[in-house]
Amino acid sequence: MNRLSARSWRLLAAIGFWLLLGVAFATGGTIGLLLGYASAAWLAAFSLGAWRRQDEFERAAQKFSWVFGGLFGLLGSLALLPLILQPDVLDPLLGLIESALGGSERPPHPAAPAIVLGAIWIVLGQLVGFLVCWVGWHVTKQ
Amino acid sequence: MKNRIRTLRTERGWTQADLAAHLDVSRNSVNAIENGKYDPSLPLAFKISELFGLPIEKIFQND
Numbered sequence: 001m002n003r004l005s006a007r008s009w010r011l012l013a014a015i016g017f018w019l020l021l022g023v024a025f026a027t028g029g030t031i032g033l034l035l036g037y038a039s040a041a042w043l044a045a046f047s048l049g050a051w052r053r054q055d056e057f058e059r060a061a062q063k064f065s066w067v068f069g070g071l072f073g074l075l076g077s078l079a080l081l082p083l084i085l086q087p088d089v090l091d092p093l094l095g096l097i098e099s100a101l102g103g104s105e106r107p108p109h110p111a112a113p114a115i116v117l118g119a120i121w122i123v124l125g126q127l128v129g130f131l132v133c134w135v136g137w138h139v140t141k142q
Numbered sequence: 143m144k145n146r147i148r149t150l151r152t153e154r155g156w157t158q159a160d161l162a163a164h165l166d167v168s169r170n171s172v173n174a175i176e177n178g179k180y181d182p183s184l185p186l187a188f189k190i191s192e193l194f195g196l197p198i199e200k201i202f203q204n205d
Contacts, residue, residue: 056183057171141174 006054013046017120025100054092061141073129077122093117144203148176150194164193 004012018038024032051059084090095114097120144158151161151172158176162169165186174180191198 053169055171056186057168057174057180060180138170141170141179142177 003028004053004059008052009053010048013043013050016046057141061137062117064137065130067132069131070071070126070131071129072133073126074122076129077125078126081121084117090117143177143181144205145175147172147190150196150201151176162204165189 005020011076017039020042023037024035026032027035048079054062084093094113094117097116098108101112101116147161151158156164158169158172161170165172167186171180171182175182187198187202191201195199
């Protein structure tokens with residue numbers, strides 16, 4: 001495994017994470033919750049492996065992208081919050097998350113879908129910001 | 143920061159990929175350093191210096 005490149009580790013991190021998360025949502029209940037934790041642990045372990053194998057140029061790109069892309073992504077997601085709060089947009093999204101959370105033995109708290117959506121919205125904004133900055137970094141450094 | 147890495151590399155008949163392999167970095171890193179778009183860390187600068195057998199100040203110059 002030590003011979004795999006940083007790119008391979010990143011790929012394994014993403015594939016394993018989404019696979020485990022998908023199974024977690026499909027399974028639901030306590031097993032689903034445990035699989036959800038396992039997906040996070042998988043992502044963390046393989047991301048760390050990828051970080052340790054990449055060179056300083058790529059590390060600089062990722063640091064820059066997380067700081068500035070993460071910050072502007074966060075601000076962007078907050079700026080777009082009024083849009084997502086429109087009933088036409090919000091209700092279908094909350095319904096989708098509510099159905100995903102419905103796999104557990106106990107029904108979720110009424111506020112749970114909104115909390116989950118709030119977290120996803122912020123993380124999504126940061127990920128988009130990261131991606132834009134990361135691509136921008138590589139384009140401008142060529 | 144300016145540097146003579148491209149000249150030193152081509153004198154040895156190396157491609158960017160060859161130099162990247164010697165330094166254990168990506169080809170993108172070598173390209174960015176050669177173009178002055180990225181300044182290497184001190185440890186990497188020393189590695190470059192040792193590889194070409196020249197003092198750092200003979201390879202890197204301030205703008």
